[in-house]
Amino acid sequence: MEQSAQIPLLQIDGLSKRFPGAIALADVSLSIHAGQVHGLVGENGAGKSTLMKVLAGIERGDSGRVVLSGKPVAFENPADAQASGIAMIHQETNLVDDLTVAENIFLGREPTRWGFVNRRRLHEAARGLLKQVDAGFGPAVKVRTLSIAERQLVEIAKAISFDARLLIMDEPTAVLTSHETQALFELIGRLKDRGVTIIYISHLLPEVLRLCDKIIVMRDGRVTTTLDEKQVPATTEQELAGLMVGRPLADHFPTRSAAGQGHALEVRDLSVAGCVYNVSFVVRRGEIIGFAGLIGAGRTEMAEAIMGLRQRSSGVVMVDGKGVDIRSARDAVRAGIGYLSEDRKGTGLHLAMSVAANVTMLSLARYCRPLIHQADEDNATRGYIDRLRIRASGPRRAVGTLSGGNQQKVLLAKWLEMNPKILIVDEPTRGVDIGAKEEIYALLRRLVDEGMACMLISSELNEVLGLSHRVAVMRQGRLEIILNAADATEQKVMHYAAGVAVA
Amino acid sequence: MNVPIENSRRWDWPAVVERLGPMLALIVLVAVTAVLERLLKHESHFLKAENIFNILRQYSFVGIVAVGMTFVIISGGIDLSVGSLLACAGGIGIWMMNTAILATKLINDNALARKEYAENVAAGLNLPLELPWSAFRESLAHWSITLHLGTSEPAGVVLAVLAALVVATFAGWLNGLLITRGRVAPFIVTLGGLAAFRSIAMAIADGGEFRSASHDLFGSFGAGGISIPGQYVAEGVPLQFPNPTIVFLVIALAAAVLLRSTRYGRYVCAIGSNERAAVYSAINVNRIKSLTYTLMGFLAGIAGIMVASRTTAVTSSATGNLYELDAIAAVVIGGTRMQGGSGGIAGTVIGVLILGVIGSMLNFLDVSTYLQGLVKGVIIVVAVLLQRLGQKR
Numbered sequence: 001m002e003q004s005a006q007i008p009l010l011q012i013d014g015l016s017k018r019f020p021g022a023i024a025l026a027d028v029s030l031s032i033h034a035g036q037v038h039g040l041v042g043e044n045g046a047g048k049s050t051l052m053k054v055l056a057g058i059e060r061g062d063s064g065r066v067v068l069s070g071k072p073v074a075f076e077n078p079a080d081a082q083a084s085g086i087a088m089i090h091q092e093t094n095l096v097d098d099l100t101v102a103e104n105i106f107l108g109r110e111p112t113r114w115g116f117v118n119r120r121r122l123h124e125a126a127r128g129l130l131k132q133v134d135a136g137f138g139p140a141v142k143v144r145t146l147s148i149a150e151r152q153l154v155e156i157a158k159a160i161s162f163d164a165r166l167l168i169m170d171e172p173t174a175v176l177t178s179h180e181t182q183a184l185f186e187l188i189g190r191l192k193d194r195g196v197t198i199i200y201i202s203h204l205l206p207e208v209l210r211l212c213d214k215i216i217v218m219r220d221g222r223v224t225t226t227l228d229e230k231q232v233p234a235t236t237e238q239e240l241a242g243l244m245v246g247r248p249l250a251d252h253f254p255t256r257s258a259a260g261q262g263h264a265l266e267v268r269d270l271s272v273a274g275c276v277y278n279v280s281f282v283v284r285r286g287e288i289i290g291f292a293g294l295i296g297a298g299r300t301e302m303a304e305a306i307m308g309l310r311q312r313s314s315g316v317v318m319v320d321g322k323g324v325d326i327r328s329a330r331d332a333v334r335a336g337i338g339y340l341s342e343d344r345k346g347t348g349l350h351l352a353m354s355v356a357a358n359v360t361m362l363s364l365a366r367y368c369r370p371l372i373h374q375a376d377e378d379n380a381t382r383g384y385i386d387r388l389r390i391r392a393s394g395p396r397r398a399v400g401t402l403s404g405g406n407q408q409k410v411l412l413a414k415w416l417e418m419n420p421k422i423l424i425v426d427e428p429t430r431g432v433d434i435g436a437k438e439e440i441y442a443l444l445r446r447l448v449d450e451g452m453a454c455m456l457i458s459s460e461l462n463e464v465l466g467l468s469h470r471v472a473v474m475r476q477g478r479l480e481i482i483l484n485a486a487d488a489t490e491q492k493v494m495h496y497a498a499g500v501a502v503a
Numbered sequence: 504m505n506v507p508i509e510n511s512r513r514w515d516w517p518a519v520v521e522r523l524g525p526m527l528a529l530i531v532l533v534a535v536t537a538v539l540e541r542l543l544k545h546e547s548h549f550l551k552a553e554n555i556f557n558i559l560r561q562y563s564f565v566g567i568v569a570v571g572m573t574f575v576i577i578s579g580g581i582d583l584s585v586g587s588l589l590a591c592a593g594g595i596g597i598w599m600m601n602t603a604i605l606a607t608k609l610i611n612d613n614a615l616a617r618k619e620y621a622e623n624v625a626a627g628l629n630l631p632l633e634l635p636w637s638a639f640r641e642s643l644a645h646w647s648i649t650l651h652l653g654t655s656e657p658a659g660v661v662l663a664v665l666a667a668l669v670v671a672t673f674a675g676w677l678n679g680l681l682i683t684r685g686r687v688a689p690f691i692v693t694l695g696g697l698a699a700f701r702s703i704a705m706a707i708a709d710g711g712e713f714r715s716a717s718h719d720l721f722g723s724f725g726a727g728g729i730s731i732p733g734q735y736v737a738e739g740v741p742l743q744f745p746n747p748t749i750v751f752l753v754i755a756l757a758a759a760v761l762l763r764s765t766r767y768g769r770y771v772c773a774i775g776s777n778e779r780a781a782v783y784s785a786i787n788v789n790r791i792k793s794l795t796y797t798l799m800g801f802l803a804g805i806a807g808i809m810v811a812s813r814t815t816a817v818t819s820s821a822t823g824n825l826y827e828l829d830a831i832a833a834v835v836i837g838g839t840r841m842q843g844g845s846g847g848i849a850g851t852v853i854g855v856l857i858l859g860v861i862g863s864m865l866n867f868l869d870v871s872t873y874l875q876g877l878v879k880g881v882i883i884v885v886a887v888l889l890q891r892l893g894q895k896r
Contacts, residue, residue: 331787348783353845362785365766371765372769
């Protein structure tokens with residue numbers, strides 16, 4: 001394998017990009033070699049997304065050169081990049097829900113005959129592409145009916161149809177189940193064998209180490225380290241995380257202290273028609289109870305029912321031993337329950353509004369006397385910016401301009417602002433890098449040590465196991481078992497979550 | 504509010520354009536008009552205080568409506584019913600006032616008609632009973648006498664104002680109820696209102712006018728103003744800063760504080776920028792939206808009674824026509840996002856002034872006033888284009 005001796009497929013020299021108030025890329029240089037999988041890792045805001053947007057023609061660099069197969073290129077728009085063989089698979093796919101798979105793949109370049117779409121040829125061509133990505137669905141189904149994993153396959157098929165030489169994947173597995181992830185990795189392997197080059201962005205370091213030939217580490221808008229084919233197999237997850245953060249990392253999870261006494265939250269016989277059945281449990285003060293389960297196990301629906309965001313068909317919720325009648329999020333917040341939702345863009349944040357406005361959204365009354373005192377608001381927000389190490393130039397900055405991980409921290413700050421007695425966190429570290437994860441873990445730990453009760457819903461099993469005093473496992477809307485931390489092993493949890501013995 | 508300008512050395516140009524664009528456009532429009540008038544006609548009447556005050560008076564009514572519309576649009580909605588509602592509220596205000604002031608005459612007229620009818624019946628003639636005033640209005644007249652509402656002209660005027668405000672506020676609340684509880688799109692609900700409120704006004708006035716029975720007192724506010732000492736329009740006619748403009752500016756100022764510095768205002772922005780997140784953030788979305796349409800109705804009522812006062816009459820078929828579109832145009836020109844989420848009252852005020860200047864400039868330049876629509880249209884589209892550019896980069 002002497003590919004590094006050849007001309008690289010893609011060469012970037014001294015690429016810089018500034019945004020108002022921030023430097024996104026500072027003199028980035030790197031080369032990408034054909035037929036390899038390149039991992040791109042870095043903390044939130046390290047510049048990964050900006051770099052990829054420049055490659056995909058979505059953003060333009062301020063200075064520097066991009067050379068593709070020996071020719072300098074400057075993409076004006078995504079179509080330019082596509083024509084040059086660069087395709088990007090976004091985490092949120094860009095497909096038209098109401099068109100069929102085939103129509104989506106060939107959108108804007110449908111095979112025609114006498115000016116009409118030639119449906120037969122359209123479907124034939126699409127079927128061929130779908131076969132290449134091993135899709136289990138046909139070209140005539142509407143995209144609306146597909147799962148996220150299936151939509152990704154459509155995007156990949158589309159990229160293949162463009163004869164893409166370079167495929168950029170931005171956290172493709174963040175929304176996939178482990179089975180789907182496995183299938184995706186196999187597909188990536190096949191694409192690689194066909195000579196397609198892949199840039200793979202992910203926060204999940206084990207899969208990056210497993211999948212990638214080379215790993216590029218970015219920090220503060222610069223490429224700080226590049227690990228080659230020989231170095232990658234010798235690198236541990238811990239070391240890679242250290243490279244990203246710029247300092248060696250200690251143990252992921254802070255030590256547990258004993259849970260307190262007294263029931264902060266008691267849920268009895270909670271049901272939601274069609275997704276949650278007769279769930280009962282207790283959360284003690286100072287305790288983190290983790291909820292494990294596969295996607296669709298009903299954990300989010302349960303949380304939303306507790307919060308009054310979803311109609312309950314039965315069930316009683318008691319806070320501090322007293323029954324509370326929760327019919328809306330307002331009632332829940334009044335009772336002291338906070339819910340950090342899993343979908344930060346859809347239900348969590350107001351992206352167009354300032355960091356301060358988002359942080360004080362629940363506690364605004366505290367800043368009114370009787371008019372909103374903006375200086376106080378800003379000060380309180382600055383406190384969170386420092387404490388949670390949010391990378392924002394100031395409290396008045398629009399949240400939408402921050403990177404994903406920093407947005408997640410703003411969301412967390414918003415719920416901490418309400419001083420919850422019980423905090424339900426749903427995928428609290430989704431899209432968040434290692435450094436920020438550590439901070440969030442330590443923060444949750446500190447809060448429960450101060451007497452808060454916490455329900456942790458997460459698809460990352462090590463997170464659930466590492467933080468929780470007890471682990472509740474849900475399957476198909478039912479609470480299967482509650483395990484003590486000491487008994488909860490990955491295997492045991494998976495056994496209950498899947499409902500079968502795991503070999 | 505609009506995107507804040509950070510205290511950094513680098514200017515965030517899109518944000519600057521977005522914030523100051525409307526102001527610049529206004530200055531350019533005024534300057535161009537003044538210069539062209541000077542060059543083409545060798546006159547300079549456009550910049551005279553008298554003309555400026557005239558523009559202000561004329562557009563204060565749309566201005567008040569536009570202030571309410573700013574909240575509605577920021578919340579992610581739209582209100583098409585305001586022009587009709589304005590006419591309906593103003594008309595009902597005059598109608599109630601007239602009923603009170605003319606109560607005795609009303610009752611006597613009807614009594615006379617009944618007497619004639621009785622005589623006809625006695626004479627064996629089978630003529631139908633034709634009351635000059637409806638039985639409903641007659642009973643209102645009786646009520647107003649019992650409550651001493653029409654005993655003085657001032658009492659009648661107060662009744663007019665109250666009636667207009669109550670009618671309009673209720674109508675706004677009803678819009679809000681249908682939008683929140685009924686879950687009907689704001690566009691549809693208020694499109695219905697656009698037709699319905701106009702129709703109510705026309706039905707009551709039988710397609711004609713509501714003409715005020717109190718001429719001097721009722722008309723004195725809308726047509727009057729605060730005299731500027733030492734300045735005269737003509738012999739013995741003092742130059743006056745128009746009352747409606749004072750009301751408009753006071754309302755705009757209060758609204759700016761409401762939008763920027765109260766929980767209500769913050770929640771309006773939150774709902775417009777992401778309604779689901781607002782629900783998850785424990786905001787009472789239905790109540791905030793209802794309040795917004797109710798406020799809109801209330802302001803349409805104020806505008807309605809002032810229009811009525813200015814002309815001492817409301818033409819049921821024409822008054823307030825297309826005000827909703829002018830108000831929406833002013834809001835959009837002022838930089839408020841049509842999709843909701845962000846915007847500001849200051850921008851809307853400037854948007855109103857821009858509309859006023861456009862209306863007047865063509866007059867002054869001897870260009871056909873029929874071209875007003877074209878100029879307005881171009882400016883609206885350009886305003887939105889600039890917003891787009893601001894968001895893109």
